[in-house]
Amino acid sequence: MLHLVIAEAELELVPKAILDHPAIVNHARRRGKRPDEILLDGTYHHAAIKKLPDGERRGRPDIVHVCLLNALESIANKEGLLRVYVHTRNDEVIYIKPETRIPRNYNRFVGLMESLFKNRAVPRDLELLRIEEKSLEELVEELNPDGVFVMHENGEPAKPSEFGKTLSELREPTVIVGGFPHGDFRAEPPGKKISLYNAPLMAWTVVNEVIISFEHWIL
Ligand SMILES: C[S@@+](CC[C@H](N)C(=O)[O-])C[C@H]1O[C@@H](n2cnc3c(N)ncnc32)[C@H](O)[C@@H]1O
Incomplete structure (x- = not known):
């Protein structure tokens, strides 16, 4: 079983500091929502995001x-060999059931x-997605893996196929x-x-390379 974590994801509700910025207020009004209920989105909120640290x-x-589309629709996921998590910049973790x-x-x-941030689990009955406050370290500790790999452009070079073999042996x-x-x-x-x-x-692209290389050795 491969655990895949999308870490420090830039997924958050609009932060307090820019709730009254016109770009946010107008977009929220167009969507019929309150400014504090909408996701921060660079496509629409560029002028407001510039004012934030790490904007x-x-x-x-x-x-x-x-x-998520790539990972959850993969053969590995259909075969029950994958679990996917999203860790956000605000240290929240989204747990995703494989059938989502x-x-x-x-x-x-x-x-x-937006509904997940508001209700903490969606849909209410099945809880296919749920969100908890948790750091990346806490998540990794909880998963109790026998190997942890960080995909990084300055990491130790490995061909995707070699890396897939390493994963398949754990x-x-x-x-x-x-x-x-x-x-x-x-x-x-x-x-x-x-x-x-x-x-x-x-x-x-990295998500795809990792999953397909893993599948190559495990299926
Ligand atoms: C778009 S990249 C992050 C930004 C990138 N550092 C840049 O400035 O363009 C997103 C993630 O993909 C993974 N990644 C990107 N290039 C990679 C590579 N050559 N090998 C392995 N993982 C890579 C890393 O996990 C990275 O955090």
């Missing part, structure tokens, strides 16, 4: 959306995440992929750093 990398729910069908439509995905490895668009992890994540390519890749 150039925040408000990227789209990265989580594409990573993530909406293909981005606006519906955003609505689902009982419950954990792989951490950064869910942010630029720069490095803000806090050093636990685990051995691995680079799959000699240039930066998008998070969803």
